[in-house]
Amino acid sequence: MQFSSGEQTPLRLLDEANFWKHQEYEHTNVIREIVPDLERKFVEELKEWEQALTRTHSQVVQLTETLVRYGNTQPVVADQALRLISFSLEQSGRFVKFLFEILDLSQAVKKNPTAAAVIKHIIRESEYFIGITQTICSQG
Template sequence: MQFYYGPQMPLRILDEAEFWKHQEEEHTLVIRALVPNLEEEYVEALEEWEAALSETHKKVVRFIETVARSGYQLSQALQQQVMQLVSFSLQQSLQFINLCQQIKTKSKAVSANQTAKAVLDHIIRESEYFVGISQALLYQQQP
């Protein structure tokens, strides 16, 4: 993501969050499809994550709609809510990364599947990208 958006940066991060929360949601499906013999505890965790990421994605979409309807003029309160959502999304991505790392290192089904390991590494890197841009925005907004 480019950082030359200036005051429109919070709107840009909502676009990123919308995209990456949807990606992470889809990644739960990819992992389950790629490793059909994945242990039940991980299948259940991924199903729960799918629902949680979908819910966050919907919240982000609602915020984008609110910002668009406001004529792209963010009140201080709305700006603060956007930053809280970005912070929540960042923390959620960190937790999702943790789950993916756990699956990669502890799942017997994944240990025998080099493709699954490579895909999990890719999924982790993608979520880390979102974490990085979210952190940059949040640190930029601190007084």
């Protein structure tokens, strides 16, 4: 991934990450709420995801504030943004993989068609974040 041009590209990418990392965090709660009998293994993993997504979201907010305050005239700031966006994409990819694991392995989800539909929707939303971010990067 590369910021090929456009001074606002890092800020735009961080704005997307800000929104979607918060969404993914909220999705961990939604899944636990709609599947009250979800297996303990998955509940614990969702709690771990919640913490990880919160940390990433906080980093995105902090870096966004730095960019707004100082601009991306400092190469180190743009480089930090690039690394954080790359990490965010990888994290979302791993989150999607985990959600597919829940769909495949959770008996509680298999017997709850509504929960399965919601999880599939959540997967599509995270995949959208990955796709839109990659598109913004390619447009630079």
